[in-house]
Amino acid sequence: MNFQTMNKQRKFVLIFAAxxxxxxxxxxxxxxxxxxxxxxxxxHDVGVLTFLCFVVISVITYLGDQSKNFDKTMxxxxxxxxxxxxxxxxxxxxxxxxxxxxxxxxxFGLYIAAIAAIGVLASAYMxxxxxxxxKDSFTNLKNELExxxxxxxxxxxxSSNDDNKSIEPEK
Numbered sequence: 001m002n003f004q005t006m007n008k009q010r011k012f013v014l015i016f017a018a019x020x021x022x023x024x025x026x027x028x029x030x031x032x033x034x035x036x037x038x039x040x041x042x043x044h045d046v047g048v049l050t051f052l053c054f055v056v057i058s059v060i061t062y063l064g065d066q067s068k069n070f071d072k073t074m075x076x077x078x079x080x081x082x083x084x085x086x087x088x089x090x091x092x093x094x095x096x097x098x099x100x101x102x103x104x105x106x107x108f109g110l111y112i113a114a115i116a117a118i119g120v121l122a123s124a125y126m127x128x129x130x131x132x133x134x135k136d137s138f139t140n141l142k143n144e145l146e147x148x149x150x151x152x153x154x155x156x157x158x159s160s161n162d163d164n165k166s167i168e169p170e171k
Contacts, residue, residue: 002066005066005067006066006067007066007067007068007069007127008127009069009070009123009124009127009128010061010066010069010070012119012123012127013057013061013070013078013120013123013124014058014061015119016115016116016117016119016120016123017054017055017057017058017061017116017120018058019112019115019116019119020050020053020054020057020085020112020113020116020117020120021051021054021055021058022112023042023109023110023112023113023116024041024042024043024047024050024051024054024109024113025041025042025043025109026041026042026107026108026109026112027039027040027041027107027108027109028040028041028042028044028047028092028096028106028107028109028110028113029096029105029106029107029110030105030107031105032105039107040107041109042092042109042110042113045092045095046088046091046092046095047088047092049084049085049088050084050085050088050089050092050113050117053081053082053084053085053088053117054081054085054116054117054120056077056081057078057081057082057085057120060074060077060078060081069127069128069129069132070124070128072132072136072140072141073140073141073144075124075128075132076138076140076141077141078120078124079121079124079125081120082117082120082121082124083121085113085116085117085120086114086117086118086121089110089113089114089117090114092110093106093110093114096110
């Protein structure tokens, strides 16, 4: 993999996904109570889902021809993973603000993760191919999944007993 020859879309998505992975280990929340304070990073609760989304996006960036944009199957997967990441960050943020402690502060790691997820979505969408359309890409992804689900895992060769209507018993 050569970062210099990588497509612009893939470069930006990879940079934002890497920032998202790094943000998972930074403080997401800080709680202070009676002079005692404790911080928690993003690798707890719904943050694990966010981490997995950023890892999936990073892996997808390395798949296929890196000098080209994401293909019609992987582009919607990146968009879905980015959307799940931003939604889980919003959920974590709303849970942290509704804390009974009242003195919990949102850490800078959560903000970096949110910027990274928005950056993934924006760069995947803005730098897409001119022919890429959301509806067509999701339709293509759906068709690919249906094709993989409907094909047998182990195709049989030759004829089976079901094909032979009458089987004579041995004498």
